[in-house]
Amino acid sequence: MVAAPPVVEATGVTKRYGSTVALHDAAITIEQGQTHALVGRNGAGKSTLVSVLTGLQAPDEGTITFGGEPAPRLTDRDAWRQRVACVYQKSTILPELTVAENLFLNRHDHGRSGLISWRTVRTKARELLDTWSVDVDVRLPAGELDVEQRQFVEIARALSFGARFIILDEPTAQLDAAAIARLFSRITELQRQGVTFLFISHHLQEVYEICDVVTVFRDARHVLTAAVDSLPRADLVAAMTGEAATETGTGRRTPAEHAAPVLEMTDAALPGAYEDVSFQVRAGEIVGLAGAASSGRIEIAETIAGLRAPATGSLEIAGTRPRPGSVPAALRAGVGFVPQDRHHQGYVAQMSIADNGTLTIPDRLGRAGFIDGRRRDGFARDMIGKLAIKTPGPELPVSGLSGGNQQKVVMARALANNPKLLVLINPTAGVDVRSKEFLLGKVEEVAESGAGVVIASDELDDLRLCDRVLVVFGGRVVAEMPRGWHDHRLVAAMEGVELDD
């Protein structure tokens, strides 16, 4: 193992997209037969590294070698496939075709007549799956497989091309505990047969369970590579979060102790998303819901906004009980909402700023359903002024704005009906630093004026202004941290690790 060259080695890799640097002088070395973990927070450069390592994108600078030899040209897909494969979270399996056909797509076996011999294809597929002990009927349509079986089939397919280095991109995200255990035993088994894995995960627990070596990326850079055994958890978390800006808390006033609650969620549960969630938000208070992307925090926020109906439990907003799962009811109850992804749910790109900003308040624009253009533009000018949206006028389509200004339009709409409760999901995702400061300042202002605020985010900067942060993990609120939390502690809780100090 010492003598053999590393399975893959990347050195000095830099990748830019426009002005954004996705990878800066990054390096990773993965030795034969290792299971190597790659961890880092969102935007650390993990997915860019994967696309460079799998030959989907060429690095701007730097070199990649496989087993000591330089990487093949990007267009030589077959050569790449013989060296490396990635099992993505998003399936690359064709659901309508059988498992056998998925395994041998575009390299079917042909009989003497020149036609595909389905029997040979099936036999070879069965042999392939048997070799790697994957127990799936090859005649099944691939769409019938569950996530776990699909992953095994994709791994077997990768191996059949000759690749002995496999990247697993968050393979456990959609699996239950038993399936994770089976996946891990499979990984250990394959490792013994000489397969090398790069394991990307948000769950540090898993890294400690099955990986030998861990590499940490932060802010597009390589931070550290160490043997898992010799790396205390606290140090790993510290490497992921960085040392800067540890203490939180700005000079904002604290909310009144006995202000009336504007949100009361009691024993709410939604199967598959969250369970047993109870919390209160008082007027003037900012409460954070922290957690990883699949933790359930987004679903909780969407429930408050009326996008989802909880299966059990109750929800009271500013003293009323809006009909569960109804956005109009939530709006009437006084909720202002900034949805998770502005491109999908936030705005209609071709419509003007004025139309987008006033989508939630049609009744205030004119009589009997007619829209008074002048009144609408008045509202819009007001918003543009208050939120400092950079635009020549309210009639500009939102698609013509920068990301930060688009998000301001979404925020303006959330504020249009003077909400008593403001619900924000990832409010600063993909916006520039100045817009981010501005938006967060606005949130504090709103809270100051007596509204309650819920911020569901995994951005530490968003959470810093919260009076307290509820950490959601695996669909449950696992911790509550008052303002002044330590970055390491919060991140550790979000990733589901206990710090041992």
Next chain:
Amino acid sequence: MTDTQTAVTTAAPAPTSRKIAIARLRDLALIPAIIVIAIVGQLVSPVFLRGDNLVNVLQTMSEIAILVLAQTLVLIVKKMDLSLESTVGLAPGVAAWLTVPVGAGHGLGLLPGGWSVPITLAVGVVIGVINALFIIRFGLNGFIVTLGMLIVLRGILTGISGGQTFFRLPASMLYLGTTQWLGMPASVWLCLILFAAGIVVLGFTSFGRSLYAIGGNVDAAKAAGIRTDRVLWIVIVTASLLAALSGLLLSGRLASVASAQGNGYIFTVFAAAVIGGISLNGGKGTMFGAFTGILLLFLIQNVLTLAGVPAQWIGALNGTIILIALALSRVTGGKAQE
């Protein structure tokens, strides 16, 4: 490792085999409906199951069935071609225009009659190339492109024919639409042979399977090394060529090319394909299913005619049948149609 394996195997067998069976049966979903129609038809009129009536049904549907075949190929790769119905008219129309002697309608009489068949097919190929250029090369939406082509091609046919019908077609154009091979019309043979070829190509060649891969997930297809653009070109041009052939058969059978030839066919074509289990979202359905779809539609029409339903009502009934057939295939297929 061993314990995980036993766990999976013991749980799997029963539902697995059922799922496989369902996946296979989807292909035969319309067979029961066709049997029911056959029984009803026989009760309505003893003529129905006689050989000559069935051949008659096959002949009337042969031209449109070839269009269904063409559209099926296009739908499986997740594209659409609306212009097929105009190609049915324009391809033989151009051939007639150039070969029909001066004095008979708008014929120019520029070329001898022997050229008519090659011209018809060549026009089909040219239309296909134009469609493919717009859709693949320039990346435009196939629905809109072929909608535009449908209107343009229809307009060209009206222009060159002066809105009239071409008669006195050359003998070579009439041959396929009128001749009999082994006691059955040539067009029926052609239609059946083409479908048989379609079943083989789609089911048993790498090229055919690549159509499903492209329609199912074009990125996955590219990743598997399929040259997706080339396959799409072949599919779109082939579809137009088949539409020209269909037009040739139709002109031959009717011994004329009307300026409205093929007008409105595309609706029946789509209905037949969807009833036959072809998904509008691509990557799903078989050639055999498409054939049973168009067969079912024409059998029902035949039964209605035999039952003496007034011709004026056939249109309304046709639409109703399509809706009922769709509802039935939804119930039997189990999944919502997107």
